[in-house]
Amino acid sequence: MHEVAKGLAGIIVTETTASMVDGSAGHLTYRGYAIEDLTTYANYEETAYLLLHQRLPNLHELTDFQQSLGTQMALEPHFVEVMQRFPKNCHPLTILRTLISMLGVYDPTADDNSLETELHKAYRLIAYTPIFTAAWSRLRRGLTPIPPDKNVGLAANLLYMHTGLIPTPAEVAALNVYLILMADHSLNPSTFTSRVVASTDSDIYSAITAALGALKGPKHGGANEATMEMFMEIGNPENVPSFFTEQVKGKGRKIMGFGHRVYRTTDPRSVILRTHAETLAKNSDNTRWFDIAAGLENLALADPYFMERRIYANVDYYSSVLLYMLGIEPDLMPLVFAIGRMAGWVTHILEQRLENRLIHPEAQYIGENDRVWVKLEDR
Numbered sequence: 001m002h003e004v005a006k007g008l009a010g011i012i013v014t015e016t017t018a019s020m021v022d023g024s025a026g027h028l029t030y031r032g033y034a035i036e037d038l039t040t041y042a043n044y045e046e047t048a049y050l051l052l053h054q055r056l057p058n059l060h061e062l063t064d065f066q067q068s069l070g071t072q073m074a075l076e077p078h079f080v081e082v083m084q085r086f087p088k089n090c091h092p093l094t095i096l097r098t099l100i101s102m103l104g105v106y107d108p109t110a111d112d113n114s115l116e117t118e119l120h121k122a123y124r125l126i127a128y129t130p131i132f133t134a135a136w137s138r139l140r141r142g143l144t145p146i147p148p149d150k151n152v153g154l155a156a157n158l159l160y161m162h163t164g165l166i167p168t169p170a171e172v173a174a175l176n177v178y179l180i181l182m183a184d185h186s187l188n189p190s191t192f193t194s195r196v197v198a199s200t201d202s203d204i205y206s207a208i209t210a211a212l213g214a215l216k217g218p219k220h221g222g223a224n225e226a227t228m229e230m231f232m233e234i235g236n237p238e239n240v241p242s243f244f245t246e247q248v249k250g251k252g253r254k255i256m257g258f259g260h261r262v263y264r265t266t267d268p269r270s271v272i273l274r275t276h277a278e279t280l281a282k283n284s285d286n287t288r289w290f291d292i293a294a295g296l297e298n299l300a301l302a303d304p305y306f307m308e309r310r311i312y313a314n315v316d317y318y319s320s321v322l323l324y325m326l327g328i329e330p331d332l333m334p335l336v337f338a339i340g341r342m343a344g345w346v347t348h349i350l351e352q353r354l355e356n357r358l359i360h361p362e363a364q365y366i367g368e369n370d371r372v373w374v375k376l377e378d379r
């Protein structure tokens, strides 16, 4: 019998230079740069370039990259035709997963895994994910998709294509911060999934489709949606104490957006997101959701159950408030997570390709042995 590492906890299966998560110190870096610096000085495209090319772009390279993304941002009619036939009540992440898979159908280079072609597809995936997200957000409301504005960056474009309104600089800045913070996080479940698929020499679209499947669950990328729904269920800051005592304390209900497999201290992304969520809330004169979140966090932080287990707010906690303040409905939140994480997924797929070894763990068999065959008619 071997020791079983349930949930692969603590198992190191590969090396990476993309991001470093220090779960004890609460520190996260991309290619050696602290997220605190990236969220202060960079935008999402700069961060995506850093991940993909392993260094920061100069002005010329950044402009080229943004233009390259911009030229790929287009919603061809075959996608709209299919989307119009999708049931409106389907989970939007299922829609996005299907559309990303379709992107492979229409790419004649889909099965060419050479590095240069893969990089081109990586750009394509980064460009299309906000297009699909915004288009579906409108089509399901019976509205026509809005073509992207090629003169603005990805964050501004997403908000513009979603609402049809020009976003304020503060809104664009907040979304950039969110997308940067989602861009990579070492070997989280969806990134691991994408690397497992890539390790079989399968195509990048299959790997990203699988990653989106892994992201969907409320223990991973679906947590921002579940968190916002929890805040809505609480409804009012005055209801926070009763929610905490009647549902959480001793009642076994998890606080969504709390807890993390790796962080045993405050998730550094949550600290940054809290500030931006608070600013957006104050600017909008609607602090209800922020106040609920902050009130519940304060109760949990002072509670022995959470203190003993070292459970803190994770990235999805305040990001749900931030995204809601930007007009993103809860069930679209995991898609915005995917827009940010796309840079990390494609980076890890390229990294996997460079030094590939098929990922193939083993399981300890604990089932029955030597069973006697019983004929069908005798069962």
Ligand SMILES: CC(C)(COP(=O)(O)OP(=O)(O)OC[C@H]1O[C@@H](n2cnc3c(N)ncnc32)[C@H](O)[C@@H]1OP(=O)(O)O)[C@@H](O)C(=O)NCCC(=O)NCCS
Pocket: 007, 218, 219, 220, 223, 253, 254, 255, 256, 257, 258, 259, 260, 261, 262, 309, 311, 314, 315, 316
């Ligand atoms: C993220 C998560 C799946 C981590 O899972 P994990 O590493 O397997 O940790 P566990 O679920 O085993 O949790 C360890 C202990 O903390 C408790 N716990 C973990 N997260 C909790 C939460 N959000 N609220 C209350 N208790 C929690 C567990 O009940 C468990 O208690 P026990 O030791 O008495 O059994 C888990 O914290 C969770 O479900 N969080 C809510 C969903 C979420 O926000 N996901 C996004 C992650 S970025």
